[in-house]
Amino acid sequence: QKEVEQNSGPLSVPEGAIASLNCTYSDRGSQSFFWYRQYSGKSPELIMFIYSNGDKEDGRFTAQLNKASQYVSLLIRDSQPSDSATYLCAVPQGGSEKLVFGKGTKLTVNP
Amino acid sequence: DAGITQSPRHKVTETGTPVTLRCHQTENHRYMYWYRQDPGHGLRLIHYSYGVKDTDKGEVSDGYSVSRSKTEDFLLTLESATSSQTSVYFCAISESLAIGTDTQYFGPGTRLTVL
DSSP: OOSEEEOOOOEEEETTSOEEEEEEESOTTOOOEEEEEEOTTSOOEEEEEEOSSEEEEETTEEEEEETTTTEEEEEESSOOGGGOEEEEEEEEOTTSSOEEEOOOEEEEEEO | OTTEEEEOSEEEEOTTOOEEEEEEESSOOSEEEEEEEETTTEEEEEEEEEETTEEEEOTTOTTEEEEEEETTEEEEEESSOOGGGOEEEEEEEEOOSSTTTOOOEEOOOEEEEEO
16 A cells, blocks of 8 residues: 555646645654655655645745645746656655655656 | 665676675665665665664565675675566665654666566
8 A cells, every 4th residue: 555645747847837746645643754856767866855844945946744634745946947857755654764655756847 | 876886787687597786885874775666666665774684674575685794785686586676776875863854865776677
């Protein structure tokens, strides 16, 4: 039973637009969430970690956590072609160091 | 890639042969992980280690074994490779300062093809 769900996309947005990526999770006790970016043929790299409810901003990236509705989203403002990648949501499993990853959402930013 | 190397980076082998993949880190992190990534399945945990000689199974451990005799090295072995084990394998490490909040850093990956 998969604990983390993402829309696989592909999601296509024009350059300069806001890209919105969503992730839902099943464990109500989850406290922390990770967003990774993975370029084609490369390894995942962390772009955002969010722990508390609400929003966290880092440059053009904003993570929004809604524990009541059990979803976490990633907004990318002023999207650039270099943002074209697959975005992975990950949630720690049951208070352990293990992460459960969603299948990822592929984002394409068109010039 | 946060001081993580994987070897080999590419390997083609035949069904039934043993294969060992190596992950080496220079960060002295306590936790090490092996994942496989397949289209339609995303990243799935195979095995992980929380210290020298301390390992545990992940979601898809059947057909795989691991060993960690030194902090810096984590080996993944396919005892008898099958075509279903064709995949991209990623090693990851984390420092484990606080449960559930530690970032995992990934190695460059190994592309394994089993014919």
